[in-house]
Amino acid sequence: MIEIKNLTKRFAQHTAVDDLSFSVQAGEVLGFLGPNGAGKSTTMKMLTGFLAPTSGTASILGFDIQKDTLKAQRQIGYLPEGAPCYGDMTVRSFLEFIAEIRGFKGAEKRERVAKAVAQVELEAVLEQSIETLSKGFKRRVGLAQAILHDPKVLILDEPTDGLDPNQKHQVRKLIQSLAYDKIVIISTHILEEVSAVCTRAVVIAHGKLLADGTPLELESRSRYHQAVTLVAEEPLDKDALAALPGVAGVEENALEHSLSILAKPGEVIFAQVNALIAERGWKVRELNVERGRLDEVFRSLTRGEGL
Amino acid sequence: MSQLPVIFKRELASYFATPLAYVFILIFLVLSGVFTFYLGGFFESGQASLAPFFNFHPWLYLFLVPAIAMRLWAEERKSGTIELLMTLPITRFDAVTGKFLAAWVFAGLALLLTFPMVITVNYLGEPDNGAIITGYIGSWLLAGAYLAIGSCMSALAKNQVIAFILSVSVCFLFIVSGFPMVLDGFSAWAPQWVIDAVASLSFLTRFDAISKGVIDLRDLLYFLTLIAAWLAATAVVIDLKKAD
Numbered sequence: 001m002i003e004i005k006n007l008t009k010r011f012a013q014h015t016a017v018d019d020l021s022f023s024v025q026a027g028e029v030l031g032f033l034g035p036n037g038a039g040k041s042t043t044m045k046m047l048t049g050f051l052a053p054t055s056g057t058a059s060i061l062g063f064d065i066q067k068d069t070l071k072a073q074r075q076i077g078y079l080p081e082g083a084p085c086y087g088d089m090t091v092r093s094f095l096e097f098i099a100e101i102r103g104f105k106g107a108e109k110r111e112r113v114a115k116a117v118a119q120v121e122l123e124a125v126l127e128q129s130i131e132t133l134s135k136g137f138k139r140r141v142g143l144a145q146a147i148l149h150d151p152k153v154l155i156l157d158e159p160t161d162g163l164d165p166n167q168k169h170q171v172r173k174l175i176q177s178l179a180y181d182k183i184v185i186i187s188t189h190i191l192e193e194v195s196a197v198c199t200r201a202v203v204i205a206h207g208k209l210l211a212d213g214t215p216l217e218l219e220s221r222s223r224y225h226q227a228v229t230l231v232a233e234e235p236l237d238k239d240a241l242a243a244l245p246g247v248a249g250v251e252e253n254a255l256e257h258s259l260s261i262l263a264k265p266g267e268v269i270f271a272q273v274n275a276l277i278a279e280r281g282w283k284v285r286e287l288n289v290e291r292g293r294l295d296e297v298f299r300s301l302t303r304g305e306g307l
Numbered sequence: 308m309s310q311l312p313v314i315f316k317r318e319l320a321s322y323f324a325t326p327l328a329y330v331f332i333l334i335f336l337v338l339s340g341v342f343t344f345y346l347g348g349f350f351e352s353g354q355a356s357l358a359p360f361f362n363f364h365p366w367l368y369l370f371l372v373p374a375i376a377m378r379l380w381a382e383e384r385k386s387g388t389i390e391l392l393m394t395l396p397i398t399r400f401d402a403v404t405g406k407f408l409a410a411w412v413f414a415g416l417a418l419l420l421t422f423p424m425v426i427t428v429n430y431l432g433e434p435d436n437g438a439i440i441t442g443y444i445g446s447w448l449l450a451g452a453y454l455a456i457g458s459c460m461s462a463l464a465k466n467q468v469i470a471f472i473l474s475v476s477v478c479f480l481f482i483v484s485g486f487p488m489v490l491d492g493f494s495a496w497a498p499q500w501v502i503d504a505v506a507s508l509s510f511l512t513r514f515d516a517i518s519k520g521v522i523d524l525r526d527l528l529y530f531l532t533l534i535a536a537w538l539a540a541t542a543v544v545i546d547l548k549k550a551d
Contacts, residue, residue, distance in 0.1 A: 048394040050549070073396040080394070084387035086317075088324040100313040101395050129324075145391075 001025055002047070002153065002183055007056035009042050009207075016042040018207035019056070024200075026152070029179045031198035031215070032187040035302050039207035040187040041081050044157050047185070048078045060153055074102075077151035079159055083142030087131030091122055091141055094130060095148060102149040116144040119174060135162045143171065147178060154178065156186045160193060172197045191294040195219075205302040219292030223248070226263040228273045231255060231286035240280070244272045260290075310397040314405030315412075322375075322413050332417045335371055339421055342367060355432025360424055361442045361518040365482055365510055368453050373474035375414060376457020377467045379406050380545065384465045389549055399542045407458050407538055414450040418443065438520030445517030448530040449510060453478050455537035462544040478510075485509025 002024040009017040017039040024030050032040050045051040047058050049069045058065045063072035086094055095116060099109045117123055120140040125133055130141055139162060146154060159175070160168040175184060175197050188194065194201050195215045203211040203218070211218060219225060230236060236259055242250045246267035251260045263269045270289050277284055322328040339360065343349045347359025383389040392402060428434045453474070460474040461467075483489050485506050493502050506512070513526045 045390070050390050050394050070396045070398065073394060076394070078391075078394045080387065080390040082387055084391055086321065086388055087386065088321055089317075093320070097313065097317045098395070100316075101310050101397060 001062075002058070002060055002185070004043075004047070004058045005056055007043065007046060007058055008054050009039075009046060009051065010054045016207050017046070017053075020204065020207065020209055021056075022202060022209065022212060024183050024185065026183055027180060028200050029175065029184040029186070029198045031194040031201040032185055032204070033189065033191070033194060033201055033298065034187075034204040035189065038205045038302070040204065041157055042207075043204075044078075044155055044185070044187060045080075048076055048155055049073050050080075074149075075151055076153045076155055077146035077149065079142045079146045079156040081157040082161075083139045085130045085138060085141050085145070088129060090127050090129050091117075091133075092126045094141065095144055098145045098148055104149070112148050116148040119147060120144045121170070136164060136167045139163055140167075140171075143174070152182055154182055154184045156184070158188055159186055160188070160190065168193075191298060195294060203298065203301050210301045211297075215294065216291070218297050219294055222290075222292030222294070222297045223262055224260070224290045224296060225265075225292035226268055226270075227260050227290045228263075228270055229253070229258070229260045229286070229288045229290060230273070230277075230282075230284055231258045233257065233283045233285060236282060237280065240276060241273065244269065244276060246272060309401055310395075311401040311405045311408075314397065314401055315409045318379075318406045318409035319412060322409070328413065331371065331375060332420060335367070335417045336420060338367055338371070339363070339424075343424065355428055355434040357424060357428055357434065357439050357442055358518070360421070361446055361514075364446045364449060364518075365514055368450055369475060369478055369482065372414065372450055372453035373457045373460070373471045373478065375410050376454050376474055377461050377470040379410060379458050380462040380541070381464055381467045381470045384462075384549065385467075389545075393545075393549060399545070403458070403538050403542045403545070407454060407534075407541075410454050410458070411447075411451050414454060415447050418447055418450065435520060438518075441520050441522050442518040444522070445514050445526075448517070448527070449514050452481070452510065452530050452533045452537075455534040455541070456481070459537050459541040459544055462541045462548065481508060481510050483509075485512045 004023065005021050007017055007020045008015070020039075020043060032043070034040050042051065046053045047060070047065065049065045049072060052066065060072040061075050063075065065072045086097075089097065092113065095113045096109060099112050104112050117126065120143050122137070122140055122144060125137055130138060133141065139159070143156070143159060146156065154175075156175070160171050163171060172193065175186065178184070179197075186193070186198070198215055201211070201213065201215050201218050202209065211221070235257060238250050238252075238259065241247065241259065241261050244261075246264055246269045248262040248264045251262065252258070253260055261269060261273055274287075277287075342363035343360040347363060349359045352359060380389070383392060425436075425439055428439075429436070456477050457470070457474040460477065461470040464470040464473060486509075490502055490506055493505055513529050516523060517526055
């Protein structure tokens with residue numbers, strides 16, 4: 001378990017992380033969300049023992065990161081932002097260096113390196129020096145380095161940043177396959193990633209915790225949660241739709257004859273809307289019930305607009 | 308288990324991963340030859356001794372050793388790998404000492420490659436080989452002191468050029484602190500013990516003694532304490548500056 005209590009980091013000019021508290025259990029994949037400069041990376045740097053907090057504590061599987069730094073660090077696999085690696089080393093020698101630092105020797109070292117290499121598919125570039133690799137490969141070297149010792153805690157700072165869609169998909173699958181017995185914390189500002197891999201999302205801005213819940217819970221905070229979007233071949237009667245029970249409002253979309261009918265919180269309006277369509281005999285081409293729009297929740301949360 | 312050897316091995320290998328090591332060794336060998344034979348008047352002195360060789364080392368190292376040391380930490384900070392290194396389960400001591408030792412062994416390697424000097428002088432005459440050995444020890448200790456200063460300056464500056472200039476400046480201060488021009492500046496107003504203290508900091512007097520074949524425990528302690536102190540300072544500076 002990771003426990004963060006009243007974690008605060010002040011720099012000379014500003015407060016990067018402001019009294020942050022939460023805990024993460026094994027098996028959870030926590031998506032750490034926030035706009036740039038929200039304090040995501042700073043929090044991760046404190047969790048991994050790179051930065052000392054101004055106040056507050058963080059403990060990794062019971063080891064305080066300030067007092068039992070090395071013991072805590074042994075439990076962690078960390079991919080820093082931008083995946084820094086020693087550019088003059090080859091992929092193999094770099095991973096063997098990490099394996100030795102992690103205390104592996106001889107056959108076990110080679111096994112560990114081979115396994116990590118296979119997991120992120122680095123076989124083709126093993127003997128190349130890291131500085132000659134593309135951004136995607138560098139990122140995967142960083143991932144291989146982090147998962148090499150099969151850590152109980154995986155902290156990944158923007159693991160898919162700069163990857164192409166295929167590589168993103170692959171990294172997400174890797175994270176999901178690793179996650180069952182681990183604690184995984186990933187920071188991202190790509191929201192689809194949260195719905196794709198995370199079991200829990202924490203939103204921060206200006207160093208403060210704004211929301212904490214499953215991606216579904218977050219989506220349900222959207223005003224588009226349970227909204228029904230229609231695309232018809234003829235004009236629709238906005239007023240009739242707005243008058244239906246449980247409807248909070250009707251919005252026109254960019255497309256012609258397309259409306260979004262918003263539900264009041266906790267209401268399901270699909271049945272009513274459907275009944276009205278049947279009654280009026282509208283020719284409806286498309287009909288969608290929305291789960292909610294995470295990007296909209298994110299925007300309204302981080303800009304301080306009330307939901 | 309200490310991870311110092313792992314750090315040491317990686318760091319030493321990284322010198323040879325780029326042409327830097329070979330260029331450095333070449334420049335060092337050429338310059339030490341030039342200094343010994345032309346400026347030092349090795350043949351003209353008519354003595355079978357390597358004094359003309361060792362005498363120039365403090366000045367030769369002044370520019371060459373900071374060039375090895377400048378990348379120690381500045382590069383880690385610039386490329387961000389310091390975040391990787393400092394979040395791996397290694398102690399600050401292992402990281403600082405491992406990197407320093409790699410640079411020191413590398414400098415020692417360059418120094419050992421001057422062995423043709425020893426062969427030459429033994430061919431030409433009958434030198435005091437004991438003095439030559441202490442000369443090498445003294446020279447290596449001197450390089451260590453320069454490197455420890457360079458390591459601290461490298462931790463201080465993110466930019467390698469600035470790290471280089473800083474360490475040349477600080478090393479220069481340690482060389483000239485035994486010179487009359489510096490001591491005269493103090494003698495007018497400072498009590499004698501201050502002057503003695505400043506003079507005793509000088510690399511030159513210590514190095515001269517060792518390279519002449521006199522190994523005084525105090526001189527050895529001086530160099531080793533100096534190295535330890537600057538490495539401790541390096542660790543403190545890294546903690547303060549690593550996140551910048």
